[in-house]
Amino acid sequence: MSWSETLLDASFRGVPLDVIDENLQAQRAIAQHGTPYQDGDSVEDLGRGARAFAMRVVLFGTNYEIALQALLAALDTIGPGELVHPIYGSVSVIAYNWSVQHTANRPDYAEVSLQFIEQKPDEPFFKRQFVFVDEASLMLGDEYSWQDGLFDLLASVDSLVADVQGWIGGGWTGLLERALGLPGIGLRLEQLRSQIMGVVSGVVSMAKGDPLSAFDPLVNLAQTPTEIRRAIQDSTPTTSSDLLARGGVPAAVPGASSLTGEAGNAGASLLASARQGQTPSDEALPKAMPADPLAASGMALVVLVITELALSHAQAASVVIEAESEIPTLSPDELESLVNLVRSLIQSAILLQRRLYGIEDALPVIESLRNIAHLVQARARSVILQSPPLILRTVQTPSSLRLLAFRWYSDHSRAAELLRLNPGLTRPYSIPAGEVLRAYAK
Template sequence: MGWATDLQDASFRGVQFECTAASTSYAKALSVKQAPYSDDASVEDMGNDPDDISLTAVFTGEDYKTYLDALITALKVTGSGELIHPIYGVMQVFVVSFSDNFDAENVDFCTLNIKFLRNKQDKKQLFIPVKTQTSISTATIIDAPASKLGAFLEKLKLQDSNKLFATVTTIRNSLDQARSYLGLAKQSIEDVLSPATYIVGLVDDVTKLVTFDTNITAISKWRDITNRVQRFEKVFQDTDSTEITQAWRSTQVAAHIAVAQQVIATVRAEMASDEIISFTPVDLAVVRQNTRKVLQQAIDIERISNTFESVSQIQIYKELADQIHLQIQELIETRPPITTAKVPVNCTVHWLAHYLYEDMSRSDEILRLNPDLMNPSLLQIGMELTVYAR
């Protein structure tokens, strides 16, 4: 079996033609670096050049001109088109050049030499695009655990009033301890049998702490708040009630999510008003990593419980991790990518900003990306700094 038995009817953009010759040339894309007056060269293989295809079409008969004109019209259309190669089959190509040839000794006969350049195949979409949520409601995180805790307290109210009193006392004292970790004023719980109310209130109070308009860097302020929220793990350590521990675990997750949402909202607002961005892409990646770590820890603990409620809560945590990833990735990709730059001469950070961006005011941006920079007024030649790509 060979090409003679597998030939296909040649056509371009649906216009068929007889093909008498076909050739394809292949070339490598090589990057050659060579110093003047030197026989040595540094060669780097950059891949393959696109296939160069040559076909010879032939038209005969009294009405050959009709078919010739149809193919020439198809060849003159702008953009890539579908070529059915007589040997290689269907492919996308661009027309490079074509020429017709007439001979006085051959009446009603014409050949057309065509050169094509093969185009890459369109990639099929494998995944459905996911829409990034504008904000995540923390109420959905604690809804199921809080309802379960409420049902547990109602059950104690009917069956064991002494245990109810002890449980209520534990909840009140633990919430006071959590508020002391956050530096919040003590608030009385009007209805301890409605966990959703005071849990949502606590998370809202955490959200109010997340402000980045102080002299402290935004990432430092974020670390301070998340460290205080992390101390929630010390609360309810002595209780043997799975309902309380699951509800409190979801409260801690909700608090971390609320802090992350405030970070995202702050960066979005700064981008919209063209202000200096408080969080660099590296900072945002740290926020994302920390939040995902908290979610993963919660998922691991829920898996140990292996109950119907745990399976449902795990799914909520997984969706949260995905949405947080998408939200922060969207912000990171909005900014130019991070790269490094070498200081070309001894200079100041203002001179370097002008050298890199032709904008001296972006020196503050360089300082935020390089918090360990000791003396911005004396940058040494050869120093490597983290900067935004131009």
């Protein structure tokens, strides 16, 4: 991104500064130890000295004298003060020297050269959080095309995911043919039926839907993925608060008690990672599709459930993110948490399909899922960048959020915004001096 898009409103002791150029200087103290009759010195680093901030600011307009008086009063105040640097953020400094220049051919105009010296050693410096922007993703700036493209991709993946659903649908024909030659076919078929119905019933109950209409999953093969997809879509939250609370992501695969082999454990581990918004653990992933038909069908059920969860949450998150571009209600951290949920679910689905079906067979599904994750992340990033940069501001005197909003922004109604950015604030009506709050730079 351009630095011009992330500049802060500069000020010293609360007096605004219109900076036209700035310069940061720093020097390290060293000790040189020479040895007679030997070339070169041993150089010892004794640490860095205080940083020096030099800048030129301009004052202009009919009332420029009033602004000049305020600036000189701030500079004449003894002791350290807060400098909000346009690039480096808040720094505690001492006003070291300054000069004011007037020119005859520029009335109502003054140029002030300032130099500040950093006052606190070892204070965190330049700790603002910046977001890497892939220039190629800037093409996604058009909101309609992004939304349209996202839902087109969702539809694309919905058709491509037939590779996964095929194992439970027509693909199960081959699985059952393999089972026919094994001993105890009657028992195996009953176990398959029980396993499939256990998962489907669990997903339907998660959606608090009507009981399943009677169907035999071994006869009506195509109805199993249809029932799972419908139930997951019905159980996926549509509000940001419910999505952030992970209301649509179960702690384990529904009906996991009916699954055979390692399918249930693998599903529970992947869903736990998704609820935390973390990258799935490699140890939780199966190495390959099990050879046993019953265990293979259980693993295919896990793939289907997690893939459908990823698709439905990506669609729900896209609607929330698009609404945030119009009326912000979430903090940047909450938007990041929402994207992390979608990313983790999609990554789980991609890794499962890559391990169980092979890269070549699963490539169309993997590519579409990857594109969805990229679009959701790029759009959320652009929404976050619509707001000014976040900085940390220290409350100087006991106050309330409404009073702080007026002091910082001359708009008391932005108290709700400050509360949204500081959800851990328990007493917004009584904030002690010294409290550090997150706030937009302007």
